[in-house]
Amino acid sequence: MLKRIAAIAVGLGAAGGIGFFAYAWYPAIAPVARPAPSSFSPDAVKRGALVAAGGYCAECHTRTDNGGGPVMAGDYKMETPFGDIFSSNLTPDPETGIGNWSEAAFKRAMNLGIARDGSQLYPAFPFDHFTKVNDQDVSDLYAYLMSQPAVHQEPRKNTVPFPINIRITGQGFWKLLFFKPGRYQNDPKHDAEWNRGAYLAIGDAHCGACHTPRNLLGAEKSGSEYDGAVIDGWIAPPLNEHNPTPVVWTEEELFQYLRFGVAPLHGSAAGPMSPVPHSFLSQLPESDVRAIAHYYADVDHAATRSSGDAAAVTRAMQMSGRNLTGPQTQDADARLYQAACGACHYNSGPAPVSGRPELALNNALWLDEPNNLYQVMLHGIGAKEGQDGIAMPSFYAGLTDHDMARIAAYLRRTRTTLSPWTDLEKKAAQARATLKTPPINASH
Incomplete structure (x- = not known):
């Protein structure tokens, strides 16, 4: 009897292991010759530049220590509780960047957090937000990146320790617990401006990556969306009704802050937030910035809380x-x-x-x-x-x-x-x- 129970346990364990590896393993996608910039339409490249600005790509893919580095060439140091992670090179260099990535490989990375070679990407790359970005925007972003100058720069080696650095198990397990892939779906209870703002804020802009606290495994805490978090020694304040300021962040205050970097009643953007309005959101159409403000004014229930x-x-x-x-x-x-x-x-x-x-x-x-x-x-x-x-x-x-x-x-x-x-x-x-x-x- 005990032998039978043990055999069943071993069998279930083996089946579970096989099932997990089937879930976590992905094949490599064959490399391609770098697409010629002329193969992309100017409109696609222009739209892709807006997607890159809205996602602050240059902020996390440009080295700032060691004298700085070329834009989008990666090697930005991210200090995490699990070790230092250095961002990847997003220029179309075929050896150290994404020059030999097909559009299908790029989309898989954005949608599922899987590199061209099939390895799992660390969630320091916020694929849990980018999975919400629609196919057209991802395609346009690919066109933009592939049209930029190629820079040969190998990022430094990550210092993530064993066993977390075994990506198929560590990151596969993380995704099994916390990752829900899928594009953003409009909420019929809200108007078009709200849905546009939600699509940008939840997906490309990945605001929750900084403004939502993390659990012990580094995932955004369920049930604590936009409750605020500590980032690089600064506090990214709550974006919901838990924000403690005596004056509510109304839609107009949010718009002024996100568009110009200063809100009349709340002051100036500073620290890690400063580049967001000045270097990135300032490039977006005003209607998109207003849509984000419209969405967050609803998140913080500004209309019902501003009477005081x-x-x-x-x-x-x-x-x-x-x-x-x-x-x-x-x-x-x-x-x-x-x-x-x-x-x-x-x-x-x-x-x-x-x-x-x-x-x-x-x-x-x-x-x-x-x-x-x-x-x-x-x-x-x-x-x-x-x-x-x-x-x-x-x-x-x-x-x-x-x-x-x-x-x-x-x-x-x-x-x-x-x-x-x-x-x-x-x-x-x-x-x-x-x-x-x-x-x-x-x-x-």
């Missing part, structure tokens, strides 16, 4: 108006804030002045941790990063960790109704440690 916005703005202006006058000037932390920050963040009117972000309305003060406030203090914001032509210097050299902690504590207690942050000086040191080199615009 006017009162919140009034309170923020009153708090800002006390920055430079009144009894708070006897507070040593207030005086430090006034000396370092007050001149540029003071607002006295009924609404914030363009170019003077009102901190009482900003995500940075209302998030659970001071990451973004510290990162902006340390990095600053360049003239091309936030609002055009307006810059904030880095205080990397001008403020100590203790100074930063004092300013953070002061702003949290005077600009919000939330409980104090803890371990502020320790967290300031941790934020400083994330900077590999001091910013070139650091103040002294």
Whole structure:
């Protein structure tokens, strides 16, 4: 009897193993000669350029360390809990890029996360979002990439350890648990603009890849869509009703932010988000950016949550108006804030002045941790990063960790109704440690 049970268990295990390898194994697709750029229509290449911009391809496929590298030639370093992963070369170089990939091989990579040679791709490449992109857009993207200059650059080797680096098992198992392939399907409950925005946001723009927290296996947490996540030491804030700012992200605020990099009531794009409006979404038709804003305004239920916005703005202006006058000037932390920050963040009117972000309305003060406030203090914001032509210097050299902690504590207690942050000086040191080199615009 025991032998029979053991035999059945072995048989089931073998059948399961065979079934899993049948699921995870893919054949190689034969290499092709690099297609001539003239074989693609100019319209297809132009449309593909928009798909590449909407998906921020150059952001993750261009090396930024070691002196930088050619656009789209890969070798961008992604530090993950599972080791360092270096992005692939997307130029049409036949040896180190995708020059010998057929369109069918490229589509398989986008749709299923499978390389031309049949190997499983790591989900650092967000194929779980790109699987939503329709065939025409993928074909146009292929035309665009194959029409770019070929660059011979071999990406560095990944440092993912055994056994995760055994892709057929590690990534195959990951996909079995978390990956649902398939193109985006319009939701009949919503209008065409909403569906266009959802298609772009969920698929090509893969917003959830940064704004949704991850589980222990690196997949986006089910049931926590758009709840916010930590990315490169910054917090990508929630894009839903859990966003804590006192003024709701309305459709118009979202559009201004995504199109121009600054929202009148929420401030400027900074850090990893800064290139999104300035380098990428600015290339898209305005109608597409408005569609994304329309979709996210529905996600965060802006229409039903914005009734208190006017009162919140009034309170923020009153708090800002006390920055430079009144009894708070006897507070040593207030005086430090006034000396370092007050001149540029003071607002006295009924609404914030363009170019003077009102901190009482900003995500940075209302998030659970001071990451973004510290990162902006340390990095600053360049003239091309936030609002055009307006810059904030880095205080990397001008403020100590203790100074930063004092300013953070002061702003949290005077600009919000939330409980104090803890371990502020320790967290300031941790934020400083994330900077590999001091910013070139650091103040002294």
